[in-house]
Amino acid sequence: MTRFEPRDPDWEDRVRGSFARQEFMEYLGVEIGHLSPGETDLVLPFRQELMQQHDYFHGGATATIADSAAGYAALSLFPPGIGVLTAEFKINLLNPAIGERLVARGRVIKPGRTLTVSRSDVYALNNNSETHIATALVTLMSIETLDD
Amino acid sequence: MTRFEPRDPDWEDRVRGSFARQEFMEYLGVEIGHLSPGETDLVLPFRQELMQQHDYFHGGATATIADSAAGYAALSLFPPGIGVLTAEFKINLLNPAIGERLVARGRVIKPGRTLTVSRSDVYALNNNSETHIATALVTLMSIETLDD
Amino acid sequence: MTRFEPRDPDWEDRVRGSFARQEFMEYLGVEIGHLSPGETDLVLPFRQELMQQHDYFHGGATATIADSAAGYAALSLFPPGIGVLTAEFKINLLNPAIGERLVARGRVIKPGRTLTVSRSDVYALNNNSETHIATALVTLMSIETLDD
Amino acid sequence: MTRFEPRDPDWEDRVRGSFARQEFMEYLGVEIGHLSPGETDLVLPFRQELMQQHDYFHGGATATIADSAAGYAALSLFPPGIGVLTAEFKINLLNPAIGERLVARGRVIKPGRTLTVSRSDVYALNNNSETHIATALVTLMSIETLDD
Numbered sequence: 001m002t003r004f005e006p007r008d009p010d011w012e013d014r015v016r017g018s019f020a021r022q023e024f025m026e027y028l029g030v031e032i033g034h035l036s037p038g039e040t041d042l043v044l045p046f047r048q049e050l051m052q053q054h055d056y057f058h059g060g061a062t063a064t065i066a067d068s069a070a071g072y073a074a075l076s077l078f079p080p081g082i083g084v085l086t087a088e089f090k091i092n093l094l095n096p097a098i099g100e101r102l103v104a105r106g107r108v109i110k111p112g113r114t115l116t117v118s119r120s121d122v123y124a125l126n127n128n129s130e131t132h133i134a135t136a137l138v139t140l141m142s143i144e145t146l147d148d
Numbered sequence: 149m150t151r152f153e154p155r156d157p158d159w160e161d162r163v164r165g166s167f168a169r170q171e172f173m174e175y176l177g178v179e180i181g182h183l184s185p186g187e188t189d190l191v192l193p194f195r196q197e198l199m200q201q202h203d204y205f206h207g208g209a210t211a212t213i214a215d216s217a218a219g220y221a222a223l224s225l226f227p228p229g230i231g232v233l234t235a236e237f238k239i240n241l242l243n244p245a246i247g248e249r250l251v252a253r254g255r256v257i258k259p260g261r262t263l264t265v266s267r268s269d270v271y272a273l274n275n276n277s278e279t280h281i282a283t284a285l286v287t288l289m290s291i292e293t294l295d296d
Numbered sequence: 297m298t299r300f301e302p303r304d305p306d307w308e309d310r311v312r313g314s315f316a317r318q319e320f321m322e323y324l325g326v327e328i329g330h331l332s333p334g335e336t337d338l339v340l341p342f343r344q345e346l347m348q349q350h351d352y353f354h355g356g357a358t359a360t361i362a363d364s365a366a367g368y369a370a371l372s373l374f375p376p377g378i379g380v381l382t383a384e385f386k387i388n389l390l391n392p393a394i395g396e397r398l399v400a401r402g403r404v405i406k407p408g409r410t411l412t413v414s415r416s417d418v419y420a421l422n423n424n425s426e427t428h429i430a431t432a433l434v435t436l437m438s439i440e441t442l443d444d
Numbered sequence: 445m446t447r448f449e450p451r452d453p454d455w456e457d458r459v460r461g462s463f464a465r466q467e468f469m470e471y472l473g474v475e476i477g478h479l480s481p482g483e484t485d486l487v488l489p490f491r492q493e494l495m496q497q498h499d500y501f502h503g504g505a506t507a508t509i510a511d512s513a514a515g516y517a518a519l520s521l522f523p524p525g526i527g528v529l530t531a532e533f534k535i536n537l538l539n540p541a542i543g544e545r546l547v548a549r550g551r552v553i554k555p556g557r558t559l560t561v562s563r564s565d566v567y568a569l570n571n572n573s574e575t576h577i578a579t580a581l582v583t584l585m586s587i588e589t590l591d592d
Binding site: 384 | 462465466467468471493494496497498502503504505507508511527530531533534535536
Binding site: 238 | 585
């Protein structure tokens with residue numbers, strides 16, 4: 001795994017601050033797990049309101065944390081004053097999203113001045129086991145004019 | 149645009165029934181707009197809880213309705229007793245998702261016995277204008293053993 | 297369908313010149329069909345060397361013309377001196393690619409200063425019928441420093 | 445990395461036989477590198493005919509080996525008599541594809557009865573260095589009625 005050097009000494013405050021301003025994260029109940037340069041884990045505990053018709057986590061909830069984990073992994077490597085937007089992502093749903101909580105592990109594959117590519121792998125956690133329920137590729141864009 | 153013939157005379161009841169059982173749809177405030185064989189429009193009114201850090205609709209909320217609209221467009225063409233699961237999707241975010249509400253227009257491109265491919269286009273509605281904010285390609289899978 | 301205004305009066309010469317320098321296009325036998333601002337059709341006649349193990353056009357050949365048609369549709373709208381690179385694409389293969397020739401119809405969905413999003417639909421042509429064999433979403437990037 | 449058990453004792457002969465019948469592979473000059481259950485590496489040596497206008501390997505050539513490596517990785521795990529088709533794939537181009545040869549490393553992420561998901565990472569090799577030039581997610585479908 002590549003190790004990345006952050007270009008903003010305050011990268012962690014920026015990521016946590018941006019996350020705290022995302023009302024959708026709070027509404028779903030998403031929490032930050034792990035943070036390091038180029039890496040973000042987001043955790044989504046089970047709530048009945050997040051389910052689809054078969055009582056799995058809805059694919060949209062899974063996609064939301066996959067996208068956000070990838071985006072914060074990217075933002076952690078950006079210079080000061082540069083914000084992040086998702087340009088696009090693709091996600092494969094691999095197994096039913098059944099569990100006490102989901103964790104999305106976002107990892108930067110290729111940092112770039114304009115575009116950064118991250119992957120996210122999402123796991124369902126139950127007792128002591130984890131099941132790989134989704135994998136995503138995400139293209140993030142650096143934005144000069146946006147606060148993150 | 150291709151016209152599709154439904155294979156289940158009760159297709160509309162099935163789609164509405166499945167939608168009503170998706171708690172995540174209700175939690176976000178998603179409503180059914182238009183329904184016809186191979187076509188589903190889903191509407192997501194503005195709520196502050198759905199926003200990201202720049203006060204746009206969160207990409208995850210946009211992706212959720214894009215995926216679901218594509219899935220119900222597919223389900224409307226399935227035979228009785230066959231359920232639907234999203235295998236994967238890809239979404240491009242085209243413009244900031246700012247508006248009074250979003251509408252996702254899911255349309256079947258290619259129905260199939262095992263896999264159905266749909267597209268979804270998402271628009272932000274403001275007064276009398278609409279802005280194209282996202283486009284998605286979605287692969288849906290027919291499932292024999294699932295209630296939808 | 298949106299009508300686009302080209303920003304380079306010589307857009308057609310640039311597209312044809314760039315295409316002529318792509319040796320891979322010549323090696324596969326790709327020809328330009330239709331060109332207009334924001335639109336490019338590329339045609340790939342049947343050759344046994346392009347087949348896969350079931351004697352369909354190889355998915356890689358289909359993807360090549362889908363990607364290139366989307367890229368030239370984008371380039372046709374770029375200002376003078378700006379080149380194009382594919383950032384990423386996604387393609388769904390819908391039907392067996394059997395026919396006398398394939399045509400990929402690339403159309404710009406959303407032009408942009410940095411990123412342009414195009415779609416490509418690929419059809420197999422036989423006598424007087426056409427079959428929709430693939431659909432793609434393509435993200436193109438503007439590059440200041442490259443000749444196209 | 446997960447270890448997979450092949451379900452066909454003749455998996456290697458099947459993969460090599462199917463590869464040998466793909467005329468497009470021979471036309472581009474693709475060679476099999478590594479094979480093991482759930483893993484396929486394909487190698488594409490430099491040829492001027494594979495270049496695009498900036499003298500990089502064409503994205504279509506890169507996509508072709510990414511798709512095929514993912515597909516053969518999947519096929520290696522299929523039971524006897526079941527063939528493979530690509531349902532869809534998505535590829536991100538990460539760096540210019542400049543080098544003496546490309547290698548696409550296809551790895552199964554999730555095997556399945558109907559759908560298998562693989563990833564492919566493509567590297568450009570130069571002297572003793574390798575550059576990560578593309579990453580792809582590929583959905584493969586099992587087909588009962590096809591010879592592979």
